[in-house]
Amino acid sequence: MTGHSPKPHLGRLRLDIRKNFFTERMVKLWSGLHREVFRKQLDTALWSADKGQLDTTCHAFVGETVVLPCTITLPGELTLSKSMLYWQIGTKLVHFFQNGQDSLKGQDEKFHGRTSLFLDQMKHGNLSLKISNVQLWDDAEYSCIYRQTESYQTKKSTIKLNVSGLLATTGITLEKITKYQLFNSPEG
Template identity: 35%
Template structure:
């Protein structure tokens, strides 16, 4: 469809071209998301003769025609969660706001616009990700001298990559056990990853969790110190924050005076 402009009896022809994102969009679980779509309005905007429709596949997400929202055919999945920017339509804004984003909102969305001067529709992909929560670090001191480090994090999507390092280079990931469980309702992942240590004399461990979809990286440096004849285990945790800010936590455990087969404590970083 083309738009005709005339100036002093000279006419120009321009294509009616709506605009949507050229690449896949990533949005965050639980938050509101805006799906951008703009269109040319020409010299005037007449809502009564214009149609704006959003679809995901064949499912109707939101419709506007006869000058108002038309939601009779809206998919139940989107009920009470969508709105258009009515005050900005006259400036060519057909963007859709979707509240309380779920993983089920991922897919290909199509924005269709028809006005007095043209009609067009375009599609783009939307991916949904969820940030993993601050991990808990569970330290178990076993009576046989071994130590179990268990790191747990919840509520993320998609499944993360997990890596354990000793020192700066030695990769221990292949000798660790990582378990992922997906919530049956939300489909978010819960992660538990365990490392067993037989010696803790001046041991430095780094745990790394990455959510590539959202660019999230959680890195925890754990330092364990226990001299050959020492009666104490010193656990030091380094927390990394945005802007390269660091925070150090330290705990001391009496090894020789354990009364129970095991002793467990939990650490986590916070703001």
């Protein structure tokens, strides 16, 4: 015996291509791989008062729900009746909260019915925004701006949301993938 261990036999992978089986399996595989890579969406947001620099990055897939983290620590509980919270993309209003309640009259129509805050946790400093049914156009830099109306103290955090669609970066649809393309071999 020379001390070398035997190499494992690598057999040729075969795929049973049946209608819908292939598509469903590939969608699950592709989604699973991307979810593992991009699943770090609840990073802690660090406040950088008035600097506006990027504090955290979140990732989501089209159709999912994502939470954009935003927290603040002040002595005691926040007085929500004397607070304003803006979630914005540039000058577009994504979500607005003032005087203890949502105020969505000027909300950008693309976000209508898809945003919410954690109202039961806000007094403890959780100002995070939940966006449901994420769309490709949601990919942007969001500003979380908290302001106390009495002291005029303002805190700002910037969160980047990256949105991915299934196979969007490759331009390949599952219906176009052939056995030859998958294995790069004419005999499959």
